[in-house]
Amino acid sequence: MAPRNQHEESNETAVNSSPQHSSKMKHLRYDTINKEEQPQQTAKQQKSQHDKRKHTKSTIALCLVMLTNSCLQISVFPYSGYMAIHLIPNANEENTGRYAGLIASFYMTGRIFSSFLWGRVADAYGRTFVMIISSALCAIFSILFGLSTSFTSALVFRFLCGVSSGTMGPVKTSVSELSKGNQDLENKTMSLVIGMWGWGFLIFPALSGALAEPVKQYPHLFQGGGGGGGDLEEFLEKYPFVLPNLVVFFFCVVSLVGATFCVEETLPLEQRRSVKFILSDLVHWFRGIFSSIIASRFQRAHKKDYEDGMALPLCSSQVKQSDKVSYDAIETCDTSSDNNQQVEEDEVLKLAKVRNIDSCSALHSMDTSSISSPSQSKKFSTAKNNECQPNTTKTTTTTQPPATLPPATLSSLWHRKNTRQHLLTYFFFSFFTAGVDEAFPLFCISKDIGLGIAEISIGKILSLSGILFALLNYIVSSTIISKCGLYKSLHMAPFLSSPIIFLVPLSILINQYYDSYNNDNNNLTNGDNLSWPTAIYLSFIMSWNRIFAMVFYAGITIATNRTVHVSHRATMNGLSMMGGSIFKAMGPTFAGFLVAFSASSGVIDSDVGSVVVFGLLGLIGLSIGFFSLLYLREEEVEDLEER
Structure with missing residues (x-):
């Protein structure tokens, strides 16, 4: 190879020292670094996208489980009074309130005896295990409830359905744990999951009201009109409330499948028991x-x-x-x-x-x-x-699993001041909302102190309110909690949801005013005297009440979860379900007896009976708001996850 002369070497040196060459070498070096970092960034992005997909998949399944939970409780409201009339010989529209309240409250009574146990099971065997077993048992007992031929058997199967209902605690626990410390994500996800109650009010009252007593509501389908007739008609006359419970059965099965294949288990493997x-x-x-x-x-x-x-x-x-x-x-x-x-x-x-x-x-x-x-x-x-x-020096090379905290007990959870105050607020508000949910259909059924309308119209009113709820709940809940903060939202919600209940009795005057026009163009009802303005008015009141009630429920769930350690949350939510079930069982019973007493006792004039009912319920809601102002404080919440 011929040696290079000085002229060639000087040209090469000049090229290497030129600005263009230096810039090119910098770009080459940066490209090399980027190529080395690109696999790591790609792996992180893929893992982030995978975690997002898993979280989205789990959230959708948890929403479905919560929707089924609302179905189990809500679907009976439109027809519980008529079911009591069908099963009890001497029951009528005026005294059915006390029996309808028992049907609704026995579900919550069953949850009283099993809620804490479901929480313990979720902390021992996993959250998804409880969702699967609970959904399967509820599917069985809901069908048996629809096939009841006596009031006693209906109460027994309703009670067993409540005993089997243990999904709410694990669902709330899973939402908090899937967020992995991201409080903004936890607020939004909790609002979305709790908001499934609104979709429950949108779907199930309408379905239950339309499917209950089909032979009575749609006689042209079974008699002389080329309808079903025969064995089907005889079966539906004997079991007039089986169709709404078939809907409940279907959603329980779908919930079971979703929990099995879609929900990510958040309880660590080393803490799970066989x-x-x-x-x-x-x-x-x-x-x-x-x-x-x-x-x-x-x-x-x-x-x-x-x-x-x-x-x-x-x-x-x-x-x-x-x-x-x-x-x-x-x-x-x-x-x-x-x-x-x-x-x-x-x-x-x-x-x-x-x-x-x-x-x-x-x-x-x-x-x-x-x-x-x-x-x-x-x-x-x-x-x-x-x-x-x-x-x-010895322990640095070992890879033993970390020790678990002492297991939570009823006594240890209740003796935490912050946890106890949050739970009590939740219990009292559960009593209020359960009482309103039971009193409203009974008010619609009663001819003396209410509107005297049929179950299909009740279902449609609740569904109209459910539409408003479903459209506005997530936006209102997430906006209020993010803008005002968790505890300000808790303080505001009872004062926003309770006073509007005072306005329910005005619907009687509105309906009487539009009664003359309602006879010609009543498109909403099936032969009763409910006018469109009355239906819209009541739908607005009920949706307003439920939207801010769900703001409270989403906030109190997040706040109460933060008062205990992560490993104790499922047990705490079991205790929350147990106490909440006690008060939710008392709420419908109280409302049923209150409506029946106002309508048939003779002590209260029928013109003011509805005012007494909803006035008392509204005052209870306002008192809960003052309780939350006095006892729920943000600075008192312990950050136990950082211990």
Whole structure:
């Protein structure tokens, strides 16, 4: 190869030192760096998109489960009074309120006995497990309720349907956990999921009102008009309320499929217990309940055994039954008894060894809020420091799972001041909304103190209000919570939803005024005297009430979830369902007896009976608003997730 002369070398040096060459080399270097970083960015983008798809898929399925939950409760409202008339010989439009209230309240009574247990099961076996089992059981009992031939059997199957209904707590828990700390996403998702109640009011009252008593409502389809007739007519005359419950059955099955294949399980795998233990755990739990009833003195002497019976194990399926001692030791850390608050150094270290968990991680992950006295807290901190420092080099190479917090119990949750105040507010507001939901159809049925219209017209009014609710609920809820903040929304909502209930009795005057025009162009009703202006007026009132009630429910759910640790949320929501079910069972019963007393007792004049009913309910709602102002404070909420 011939040597290069000085002229060629000088030209090459000049080219390399030129600005164009330097710029080209910079671009080449940046392109190389970008190519190296591009796979990492692509992987992150793909993971982000995958997580978004999973969250969207889970949210849609959770909305479907919540919609089914609303179906189970709401679908009976349009025809509960007529079902009582059909099953009870002496019942009529004026005294059916008390019986209709029992039908609605027995569903909530069933939830009272099972809600906390469903929460414990969700914390032990998973959130989706509860959704699947609950949906399957509700599908069965809803069909049996529609096939009831006596008032007693209807109450029994309605009660069992309530016992089987355990999806609301796990759904609320899953919404918070799927958000993974993103509060804005949690607010929007919770508003969307809770808003499914509005779609329930849009769909199910209309379907139930249209499908109930089909032979009575559509005689031309069964008699002389070439309709069904024959065996079908005889079957539907014997079971006039089976068709609305077939709709409930269908939605339960769809909800079961959605929970099985679409909802992401948020309970960590290491905290899930094997399903094969569920029967023994249920026996263990019911044994604790039974012992609490018949042997209260024996429980005080053997409190440790009693608490073991009241709490389902939250350890993984690999933990042996012989390790139950460690579970008892953990649980006693969260009780209020002076004896159980003695946390000794050797006891904590023994606990970590029994559960095969690194002692340092076990000590740091335990909830020190249950240690009340300063001396105990100091002793606990000393135990952590003494144990962790000498083992630092040993524990860095281990990959043991983290220790779980002590399992939540009724006592430990209720003794949290913040949690208790939030739960009480939720309970009282549940009583108010359940009372309004029951009183309104009974007001529509009554001919003395109400409108005296048929179930199909009641269903259409509720559906019209459901349309307004569905269109406005998500926008109003997410906007108010994001603009005003969580706790200001909670304070505002009862004052916005309650006073409008005072205006319901004015619908009688509106309907009487338009009665002369309603005879010629009544397109809404099926032969009764409801006018279009009255229907629109009542739909506006009910939709306004429900929109701001859902603002309250979405806010109180998020706020209450934040008062407890993540691992205790399903149990807390089970307690919330249990207490809420008690008050929701009392609400329809109270409203039913109040309407029946105002209509048929003779003590209250029929002209002001509806004013007494809705005036009292409105005052209850306003009192709940003042309660929330006094006891719900943002600065009192503990950020337990950062402990």
